[in-house]
Every structure is written in C-alpha cells, then in structure tokens.
Amino acid sequence: MNLEIPESVKVWSQFAHPIMMWVLLAATLYALYLGVQIRRTRSAEGEVKKELIKGRFNIRHHQIGAALLAFMVIGTLGGMAVTYINNGKLFVGPHLLVGLAMTGLIATSASLTPFMQKGNDWARYSHISLNIALVGLFAWQAVTGTQIVQKILERITG
Known part of the structure; x- marks a missing residue:
C-alpha cells in the first residue's frame, strides 16, 4: 500500500512547524x-503580596508551561516529520540539533516542578x-528557522 501525499499538502505543510x-x-x-x-510574589510583603497573589501567576505559569512542554515535543517531531516527508532525509545541522536540545531542556525543566513545590532552592535555580x-x-x-523558510x-x- 502506497500512500501518496498530494504535492500541495507537502508544500504547505512545511509552514506549520515555523508558525507553531x-x-x-x-x-x-x-x-x-x-x-x-x-x-x-515570593519576595513581596504586606498589601503588595496580597495583590500579587490575586494574579494567580503560579497557576497560569504551570498551565502555560505544561502546554509549552507538550507542543514543543509535538512541534519538534512534526518539524522532523515534514522535513523527512518533503526531502527523504533529515538535515542534521545546528537547527535540528539545537531543537532537540531545547526539547530536552524543557522536559528537564518541567521535571523539576515537584522538587520546587517542596521548596528546594537547587531545583528552582536549575x-x-x-x-x-x-x-x-x-x-x-x-533566526535560523527564518533562514530555512526563506530557502524553502x-x-x-524559484
């Protein structure tokens, strides 16, 4: 069974990763x-602290962070998949390697959350x-992604 992807889908799919x-x-x-x-909020005192707490920054930070983790992994895999589908290979260069490193960084950063919730300063600073x-x-x-889009x-x- 050979699933042929329409050329228009191949062309336009290349822009999903950069937009995301x-x-x-x-x-x-x-x-x-x-x-x-x-x-x-942590370092504030008195009325200022009470006002900052109302902003629920910690809850929003956790929600955005969780979404970032999920979409960073999906975006990394999607970018690699689209590159492979359109070129028959991955271009192993700085953009790919740094993207993979970023995915590792965000996963490691998110994994520190339980330690930070227990008050571990080493986890917070890490x-x-x-x-x-x-x-x-x-x-x-x-910057490098914009250069790749320009080549595409x-x-x-051309």
Whole structure:
C-alpha cells in the first residue's frame, strides 16, 4: 500500500512547524513573564503580596508551561516529520540539533516542578537557569528557522 501525499499538502505543510514555533516563542516569553511575577510574589510583603497573589501567576505559569512542554515535543517531531516527508532525509545541522536540545531542556525543566513545590532552592535555580538557556536558544532558532523558510520559499518560487 502506497500512500501518496498530494504535492500541495507537502508544500504547505512545511509552514506549520515555523508558525507553531513562533507561537511557542511568544508563549515562552509569556511564561517567563509569569515566572518573574511568581518571584516578585515570593519576595513581596504586606498589601503588595496580597495583590500579587490575586494574579494567580503560579497557576497560569504551570498551565502555560505544561502546554509549552507538550507542543514543543509535538512541534519538534512534526518539524522532523515534514522535513523527512518533503526531502527523504533529515538535515542534521545546528537547527535540528539545537531543537532537540531545547526539547530536552524543557522536559528537564518541567521535571523539576515537584522538587520546587517542596521548596528546594537547587531545583528552582536549575529551573530558572535551564529556562534562560531555553529562551536564548529559542531566539537563535527563530533566526535560523527564518533562514530555512526563506530557502524553502526560494525553492518554491524559484
């Protein structure tokens, strides 16, 4: 049985991964904002702390973080699948390797949650460090991903 994917699906599927990743980059920056607000809430006192608690930053941070983890894994696998479907191979280079590393970083960062909930500072600082590295790598991936999209567009229109 040979399932042939229509050419139009092959062409347009190449843009699902970059679009999803740009949305995830924005969501990552929002999760960072929420994490900073959690830190502010932790160190605040009195009325300021009461006001910050009303923002429920910790709950929103956990929800966004869980969604980021799921969609990062799906986006990584999807990007690899579409590349393979369209080219018959994966291009093993910095964009792929850093993307895989980012997937590992976000999974490791999320796995620290139970330890942070028990008050372990080492887990909290590790979580923050991993996520700072993740944001930096994500920004770099956005640049290299845009370059890849430009090559795809040149090939399509060329």
